[in-house]
Amino acid sequence: MSKPSPEPSERGRGMDAHNEVMRDIRSEKDATYDPHEPTRVWLDEDNTPDGVKRSLTIILNTGGCRWARAGGCTMCGYVAESVEGGSVAHEALMDQIQVCLDHEAENTDEGEGPAPLIKIYTSGSFLDEREVPAETREAIAETFADRERIVVESLPDFVSAGKLRDFTGRGLETDVAVGLETTTDRVRHDCVNKYFDFADFEGACAEAGKASASDGRAGDADEAGEASAGVKAYLLMKPPFLSESEALEDMVSSIERCADVENCHTVSMNPCNVQRYTMVDELHFRGGYRPPWLWSVAEVLRRTADVDAIVVSDPVGHGSDRGAHNCKECDDRVQTAIKDFDLRQDPSVFEQVSCECERTWELVLEEETGFAQPLTR
Ligand code: SF4
Numbered sequence: 413m414s415k416p417s418p419e420p421s422e423r424g425r426g427m428d429a430h431n432e433v434m435r436d437i438r439s440e441k442d443a444t445y446d447p448h449e450p451t452r453v454w455l456d457e458d459n460t461p462d463g464v465k466r467s468l469t470i471i472l473n474t475g476g477c478r479w480a481r482a483g484g485c486t487m488c489g490y491v492a493e494s495v496e497g498g499s500v501a502h503e504a505l506m507d508q509i510q511v512c513l514d515h516e517a518e519n520t521d522e523g524e525g526p527a528p529l530i531k532i533y534t535s536g537s538f539l540d541e542r543e544v545p546a547e548t549r550e551a552i553a554e555t556f557a558d559r560e561r562i563v564v565e566s567l568p569d570f571v572s573a574g575k576l577r578d579f580t581g582r583g584l585e586t587d588v589a590v591g592l593e594t595t596t597d598r599v600r601h602d603c604v605n606k607y608f609d610f611a612d613f614e615g616a617c618a619e620a621g622k623a624s625a626s627d628g629r630a631g632d633a634d635e636a637g638e639a640s641a642g643v644k645a646y647l648l649m650k651p652p653f654l655s656e657s658e659a660l661e662d663m664v665s666s667i668e669r670c671a672d673v674e675n676c677h678t679v680s681m682n683p684c685n686v687q688r689y690t691m692v693d694e695l696h697f698r699g700g701y702r703p704p705w706l707w708s709v710a711e712v713l714r715r716t717a718d719v720d721a722i723v724v725s726d727p728v729g730h731g732s733d734r735g736a737h738n739c740k741e742c743d744d745r746v747q748t749a750i751k752d753f754d755l756r757q758d759p760s761v762f763e764q765v766s767c768e769c770e771r772t773w774e775l776v777l778e779e780e781t782g783f784a785q786p787l788t789r
């Protein structure tokens with residue numbers, strides 16, 4: 413890929429030094445992708461405010477995130493999966509949706525209907541009309557109008573009640589997945605290089621709350637049933653430059669603050685994993701970064717189990733050097749407990765796992781500092 417360049421609207425945001433390094437790293441990527449194929453699609457199940465539901469998850473290939481073109485976040489390699497040129501036309505995006513529907517039909521057992529929950533991520537912002545034009549957003553809403561719930565990913569800037577009414581107005585419970593990463597502005601700016609503030613996230617939650625189908629469209633609400641919109645916050649466990657204990661404490665307080673924000677009903681804590689073509693990858697390669705311990709993930713879930721929100725975590729690449737890991741011996745067992753917690757929200761699942769490496773982890777929590785890390789591999 414040629415070296416990305418920031419658009420005028422993105423200049424001067426974030427940290428110039430971070431952005432410059434990230435642009436250089438991203439320019440090493442030279443693969444291109446077919447705009448008629450989604451980046452990924454899979455079937456799974458998820459915990460929602462209405463219980464556990466079968467889900468169809470779609471990663472649409474939309475040309476990538478604007479912020480990533482300016483340099484972007486220190487841990488995010490997703491832009492490297494995007495198409496060359498930066499935008500994908502309506503017809504191609506609808507072809508991608510068709511590929512996903514075919515995948516669902518081929519992998520659904522007889523007697524099971526379509527998945528009630530649809531989750532659409534774009535490695536950017538689904539609600540940014542330069543990534544997904546209004547026409548496409550409406551067509552996608554219509555395609556999935558027979559489902560119960562839809563999740564769409566977006567940065568807070570692009571969240572508006574009007575756009576969300578495309579979904580709530582069709583009777584779909586709607587969630588916006590916002591990559592907030594942390595509630596601490598300093599950590600988000602300096603460690604993640606993400607440009608917005610917690611106040612912007614709170615604004616997006618308030619805006620989503622205005623998109624209930626009954627608001628301003630009384631007729632629709634009766635026709636399609638009451639549907640509301642809320643926010644699912646995505647948090648990043650252990651961004652670069654924080655020690656294990658700093659990361660753990662930041663995550664506990666972030667989950668507590670998110671749960672207190674009206675309309676934010678779910679928090680998804682993502683342990684940072686080492687993706688190619690990122691600053692985190694460069695640090696990891698030189699021995700300057702270790703993904704979090706799975707014990708830390710379990711500890712955060714245990715300490716925040718009583719907050720007023722669903723809290724889940726799905727450690728990607730668990731047990732590998734590039735993902736959240738413990739000693740390798742106990743990784744699968746701890747991961748199973750985490751997945752169990754996701755569905756049941758019961759912290760007692762963590763009482764059933766233990767391992768000798770917990771002592772090492774406790775020592776890391778006590779001794780590791782931001783300027784001398786990682787203490788272990
Ligand atoms: S994390 Fe999100 S905002 Fe940051 S560069 Fe990646 S896609 Fe863009």
Ligand SMILES: [Zn+2]
Nearest residue numbers: 739742767769
């Ligand atoms: Zn262990």
